[in-house]
Amino acid sequence: MSKNNPYRKVLVVLIVLIIVNFFGSYAYKRFDLTHDKRYTLSAETISLVEQIENPLLIKVYLQGSFPAEFKRLQLETKQLLMELNEINDLVKFRFIDPLSSTKDLIEKGLQPSRLTVQEDGKVSEAVIFPWALISYGDKEGSVPLLVNAIAPSQEQQLQNSIENLEYEFANAIHKISAEKSKKIAVLKGNGQPDDIYLYSFLKSLGEYYKLAEFTLDSVEINPNKTLSQLSDYDLSIIAKPSLTFSEKEKLVLDQYIMQGGKTLWLLDNVYAEMDSLMLTGKSLAFNRDLNLTDMLFSYGVRINYNVTKDLYSGTIRLASGNTGNQLQYQDFLWHYFPLIFADNTHAISKNIDPVLLKFPSSIDTLENEIRKTILLQSSPLAKIIGTPANVSLNEIAIEADKNEFRDALTNFGVLLEGEFPSAYANRMLPFDTENFRPIGIDNKMIVIADGDLAVNEVLRGEPLPLDKDKWTNQNYGNIEFLLNSVHYLLDDKGLLNLRSKSLQIQFLDKEKAFEERTYWQMLNLVVPLVILFVFGWVFNFLRKRRYS
Incomplete structure (x- = not known):
């Protein structure tokens, strides 16, 4: 073939393209040039996916007809799953139209979401199933693709959901594929609630960790052995104790903490329960001495003897009258049940539903070397009431005076990090210990001044979900907050850090687009024609000038 043959160059180009594609099929490289590194997976996610040894199938129910802006959620989900597939080809996924299996999805507890759609100046409603199902062997898990936490707008809700995608998929994959390695002790023996009242929380926690009941009864006989046995656990949960801790029990817990044991404290310094209040209409909220004040003080916090009322609160259901022979019920705001819109910047509390507290006490943080992060805080419209105090259902009928709710922000939950000083550093020890x-x-450690945060209600002998109101079906973030707290304390695979991921997503201003649609339609129609006309005129002018 001659060097001047025009087909020679074409043939060379084709050969080069074939060679490049051949080697390219065995090598994959994607460059993330976005400012927020949107398409860069974390090291934790990559490590988790690389460890998958059996086929993992992901069914995503984001296919079919739904609002245009949620195409973004579909696209972001697809791109994330493509990344996971490139890391490990055992990860398979497909998108499915949920209309063909709506009944099955609802039976599995996957509830649809109703969305407000604004198009051409008209507002309508659309229903979608923003869920994915993950199957691994004989295990199956669900992945919420749409964050339900309260957001100022639907666009913000969508952005929060996209930011949370990597965490939700990594968390679900970890839950069904990884072996449980961390052990948690649920402390008993100091008047903690029966297991049925902690069932909702412990059931969710048991999907990730090994749980065991641990009593401190043997402290009186052999405290060193008790300390040694407790040290085998990575974390201890002290949930709503009602009986005083002895000095020996406190020293066991103190040295457990000094040796690196994590703790989640859920404490009620005040006795205030709804049972007696519902029976008589009145109740006395009085102090409960757990003998833990000095111990927590040395770590940097103090739980006060008081209760907090907040104008942003949950509800209670009371009989409001009769219609014929039927008793009528109504939901009333109950300011002793603060509804906490948690801080949205920390990984523990980011993008979760409001957390419901019941008769919480305030927490003071003290000056020392321990790092403190406030996790739960009242609204600015809060009021602290000293105890003992009379609580009456008649307060519902009294209109709240906002001028009285000016005690500013009140702390209910705090994260403590650092090298804790022992509460017994300069004191006589209640028993001798060599180490x-x-x-x-x-x-x-995390300290919460409300034991009811983890306590679910029981109806006819069956535990109710902790994250949903049995009367109003309102969702609460209690379970998610507690799980995130435990994940953070145990630093399980570092997955919780993915919740801190932030993306900058630009959304179309629909109202402005509708108002200016005529202008932009004309602009897109006329400008290309003008450009084409000018190009044609210049081309003909130059052609005539050249060949005349």
Whole structure:
């Protein structure tokens, strides 16, 4: 073939393209040039997906007809799953139209979402199933694709959902594929609620970790053995104790913390329960001495003896009258049940539903070397009431005076991190221990001034979900907050850090687009024609000038 043959160059180009494509099929490289590194997976996610040894099938129910802006959620989900597939080809996925299996999805607990759609100046409603199902062997898990936490707008809700995609998929994959390695002790023996009242929380926690009941009864006989046995657990949960802790029990917990054991404290410093209030209409909220004040004080916090009322609150259902022979019920705001819109910047509380508290006490943070992060805080319209105090259902009928709710922001939950000083560093020890540590190793703990945060209600002997109101069906973030707290304390695979991921997503201003649609339609129609006319005129002018 001659060097000047025009087909020679074409043939060379074709050969080069074939070679490049051949080698390209065995090598994959994607460059993320976005400012927020939107398409860069975390090291935790990559490590998790690389460890998958059996086929993992993901069914995504984001196919079919739904609002245009949710095409973005579909696209972002598809791109994320493509990344996972490139890491490990055992990860398979497909998108499915949920209309063909609506009944099956609802039976599995996957509830649809109703969306407000604004198009051409008209507002309508659309229903979608923003869920994915993950199957791995004989295990199956669900992935929520749309964050239900309260957001100022539908666009913000969508952005929060896209930011949360990597965490939700990584969390679901970890839950059904990884072996449980961390052990949690649920402390008993100090008047903690029966398991049926902690069922909702412990059931969710058991999907990730090994749980075991641990009593401190043997402290009186052999405290060192009790400390040794407790040290085998990575975390201890102290949920709503009602009986005083002895000094020996406190030293066991203190040295457990000094040796690196994590703790989640859910404490009620005030006795205030709804049972007696519902029976008589009145109740006395009085102080409960758990003998933990000095211990927590040394770590940097103090739970006060009071209760907090908040104008942003949950409800209680009371009989409001009769219609014929039927008793009528109504939901009333109950300011002793603050509804906490948690801080949206920390990984523990980001993008979760409001957390419901019941008769919480306030927490003071003290000056020391321990790092403190406030996790739960009242609204600015809160009021602190000293105890003992009379609580009456008649307060519902009294209109709240906003001028009285000016005690500013009140802390209910705090994360503590650092090297904790022992509460017994300069005191006589209640028992001798060879490995006493006056200063602990770097550690974490979370203190919540409300034991009811983890306590579910029981109806006819059956535990009710902790994250849903049995009367109004309102969703609460209690379960998610507690799970995130435990994940953070145990630093399980570092997955919780993915919740801090933030993306900058630009949305179309629909109202402005509708108002200016005529202008932009004309602009898009006329400008290309003008450009084409000018190009044709210049082309003909130059052609005539050249060949005349």
